[in-house]
């Protein structure tokens with residue numbers, strides 16, 4: 355009798371779950387966490403083929419921290435530390451990335467800006483709240499742009515703060531191209547990078563990388579609000595036994611921003 359009651363309860367529970375509406379809005383899907391990447395967990399866990407089921411647009415890196423990744427219109431590009439741009443094969447794996455299906459809600463014409471900080475504050479003024487996630491696709495002409503890529507690593511992996519000391523930096527002048535990226539709220543600390551994170555690819559598809567600084571001459575920004583956030587957690591042994599008790603905010607700053615970047 356008790357078993358029957360239990361079964362009835364389970365049936366009704368499942369039934370009521372199936373009545374729930376599908377998740378409303380767009381979703382940012384992320385592989386692993388920024389703290390894992392900063393600690394040197396560079397073994398890919400998700401194939402690009404698999405990642406494409408969660409998005410046609412986004413940024414990240416590849417297995418062994420082999421360069422910067424950028425996806426748009428369903429094409430996944432890799433910018434290696436020699437500055438070359440490659441199409442990422444479906445069987446390649448990513449240890450850290452963020453993707454979505456890009457469906458812009460808003461398009462704005464941008465005013466010229468003399469720095470990345472100025473561009474970011476111009477974008478901030480158009481957002482209804484900084485407590486949501488946003489995807490950005492910015493097409494523009496840049497009178498100058500500074501990019502970087504990271505060299506492929508081999509186990510035992512050094513921390514990302516060590517790797518960026520040897521990163522390749524590319525300073526381009528008068529370059530047309532596209533910035534792809536996200537803005538995450540401050541509460542993602544430890545999981546992703548609070549604020550903006552952009553990767554760039556030139557219109558001729560010959561240059562790109564992680565954006566450090568830029569001067570925008572003219573451009574248009576398409577913005578997609580993302581109401582949902584999903585994390586695909588690795589099964590990698592290094593991730594499973596890592597200690598994430600301490601979040602090192604300064605290290606995240608050091609690996610993402612120009613201010614701590616060696617020239």
Ligand SMILES: [Zn+2]
Nearest residue numbers: 551552553564
């Ligand atoms: Zn990046």
